[in-house]
Amino acid sequence: MQTKVVLEDYEIPKQWYNIQADLPKPMSPPLHPGTGKPVTAEDLAPIFPMNLIEQEVSQQRWIDIPGEVLDKYLLWRPSPLYRARNFEKLLDAPVKIYYKNEGVSPAGSHKPNTAIAQAYYNKAFGIKRLSTETGAGQWGSALAMACQMFGLECRVFMVKVSYEQKPYRRLMMNTWGANCFASPSNLTEAGRQVLAEHPDSPGSLGIAISEAVEDAVSHENSRYALGSVLNHVLLHQTIIGLEAQKQFEKIGEYPDVVIGCAGGGSNFAGIALPFVCDEIHGKQLRILAAEPALCPTMTRGPFAYDFGDLAKKTPLLPMHTLGHDYVPAPIHAGGLRYHGMAPIVSHLLNLGLIEAQAYNQLDTFDAGVKWARTEGFIPAPETTHAIAAVVAEARRAKEEGKERTILFNWSGHGLVDLAAYDAYLNGRLDAYEFSDDEMKRALKAIEGLPKP
């Protein structure tokens, strides 16, 4: 009975997959906020090195992975494809569950896949130092490790509320040699302005990004790095799905459903894009993004697609109907659900090539704890969203009496996120149930809108 499907080091994919080459409809280019014209390479040059900008806009299907990047990847890649037999037994449904374990990277998540590549390309371009922002510290720690491996200085602006709450992530960054600052800091004009007005500001991602970008543009040989959303980040992550395809080939299987949790979109895209390629070329499968939804409406059904703004410029977004009728709904709901979602992922959703579902935190932690108690590994809170989606799929398979092979991306371990488990296990997480009246109102709000 096989539990792990492993690839030898020499079998690691040597190219990343660029979905831009296969999109049935090209993406509309981002527009520069100042000029209103499509963004050019020059616009991006102050923050990213040209070799990464070329990847950002590349239409080439396959992009070679440099040897130096492969050498570093080999520290934990190819990551194993596991069959979750114990969890299957627990679910007692006609499903085979496979997962890519990205928690085996030194930083404990999928993020080093792009951190290593970005550090390499910056180094190759002559950059000496990278700065970035981080929320809870996952991305900051991946970049800290990658910078150390390529001899780059690394500066991380960590949102103050997390800096104070997450000493272990900060210490990981320090151990890998990075400077980690609580943001707002007095190191940048952006930070100083906030501190002058709000000396006790808890920070925010917006402030931290402003500080990291300012730090990059105000120092020579310095650039900014971003761990999600951008096309080149998603490109680097495709190694996950490409390996999974090889691993499935080895055992003569193929998934019916591919699942990833989606924050900014990079780990989801990492596993999904190579399979979207198959889908575009005629394969039958479903590809599902599991979103965090701290209200349970999506899990209970009534959500619909809509545009994120009234001008219909943003991609079609899965929209919560809660509150739909008390605030300008599309803006309110679009912003809520998909703030910062990768354009590629949004575009695929728009084209109907992928689906999105949301799970509330009690369901996700319930799934995560069940997972830990059967498969042993403790998932990151983000990853529990993917596991909750697997549980829902298994339930559906059981109801329909149909066999299904499920693949999901186990995007990271939760060993530095145990406070969330503490809250869950001690009954400090809540999920509010809708009343029937509210449900009726929600259903009425989506009448006439397309269903996801």
Add this chain to the structure above:
Amino acid sequence: MERKDEKTSDYKTLIIRCPRLGGEVPFAYCEKEGGDLPCRMVVGCWEGIFLVENHLRETLSEEAWIRLNSQPPKDKLTNILDIVEKAKKRIK
């Protein structure tokens, strides 16, 4: 489960997991996330826990409430370029 309906002052210390930061934050953070405005996800994240909309309508000015609800989500790259422009001006 019923929504909590405590006094406003009790909300500040309630903890939730922020889907953007990936960690736990008190409501006080969400209330200040946007500088002079709350985080634009504040209603969606908290409405299952207490009557956050009522609270915001009571504590925000009408103008701030409208601004909070009329921010279209920006494409990330556009947002970053906006930040680059602002940074360039600041460090001039």
